Amino acid sequence: MSQLDTVQRILDAAEVLFAERGFTETSLRTITSTAGVNLAAVNYHFGSKKELIQAVFERFLTPFTTSLDAELARLATEEGSLQLDDLLQSLYRVALAGLASQGRDPKRFMRLLGLAYTQSQGHLRRFIVSRYGDSYRRFAGSLATALPHVDPVTFYWRLYFMLGATVFSLSSFDAIEAILREDFGAESSLEETLARLAPAAVAMLTAPVPTEGG
């Protein structure tokens, strides 16, 4: 078993287990036994558990943000005015295609993103912001220019509403899908759910801004 194998096996196991149980609830012993490697391998290859967590995020956030950046650049040159639907569909398409091509589960991606936000883990938030903050701001900026009539503060709140709707519903996709399947017998694929989410997000972003005075 070569070095690359060990590192990769640890990352694979950690990614799945973190998404299923959270960071604190997943012990290094569970990770290493699942990966079939020695307990000390994590500290040897990554230094600490915190750095392992960051490495898990780095492995899928780096290709994701680079693809997203490229897609945004392509959109910016292609047409004169950015369309909201195009932007959101870019986001979804990049997230889905990029991960699916690696044989990774996009739902796990969303679940981890949700964990990054909700589990305190200050070091992780700092790591993500410092590493991927620029990509995030670029995407938010593109979205903002497609919504010129919405004042900045309202726009940013709605952006967080949209992120919340996305991360929350997709990170719990399996649970929600199971409920709906039981109640209505209707199966939902991830693609279908994104096809439902996109227009809902557009409607939320473009909703008329109520005037202060009434």
Place this chain on the structure above:
Amino acid sequence: MSQLDTVQRILDAAEVLFAERGFTETSLRTITSTAGVNLAAVNYHFGSKKELIQAVFERFLTPFTTSLDAELARLATEEGSLQLDDLLQSLYRVALAGLASQGRDPKRFMRLLGLAYTQSQGHLRRFIVSRYGDSYRRFAGSLATALPHVDPVTFYWRLYFMLGATVFSLSSFDAIEAILREDFGAESSLEETLARLAPAAVAMLTAPVPTEGG
């Protein structure tokens, strides 16, 4: 210090600490030392840490759902047809007023709700569903009847989108507010944010449903 005092002090400390750090990240020793009581008091009065977590949720979910039920019943008899805005405003008003009257922080309420969803904690999810599932279904049903033209599956997905937007953005309220204040110098109160969230949620729920065929 009477028995009631001890139980209450533990619940108060646990509520704050859980909301700040999560369940696993908060030890019983931190809770009891913050509350100024003996370590063994938690196991004596609540039985276990799991039951303490459930008790924290029970303390604010029970008055919340009973108020919500009453408000929904009032709305149902008052007018002929339920208005979407009224329903959402009921939800928000009940959540805010009910908690504020107890001197508790509504943001903490949302933060805990978010944790209940995202931190796996299977026992907590089971506890909440079994205890408050009826209230949830009643509210969802009221919302559904106010949206007769939306097919059930689309409606339920949008309901989860809405819940995600609400829980996610309000549970991170302080962090988001701090960012917006730094970037735009604009302060946002919780009431203002709910006033932004309500129309955005309505827009999302009432968005035109794209037809399958194109």
Place this chain on the structure above:
DNA sequence: TGGCGGTTAAAACAAACGTTTAAATTGTTG
């Protein structure tokens, strides 16, 4: 006052945690 249930207190419990150590093994290079 004496005793009794309810509560608090200090201490200890075993288990699990992340991390470190030091030896054994492997792979590579001269």
Place this chain on the structure above:
DNA sequence: CAACAATTTAAACGTTTGTTTTAACCGCCA
């Protein structure tokens, strides 16, 4: 093949965790 660096292994480290135990304390009623 020899030698050195990289990696894996088993074992132990010290902490921290939730929980339990046993004794002390308290208020109250007979």
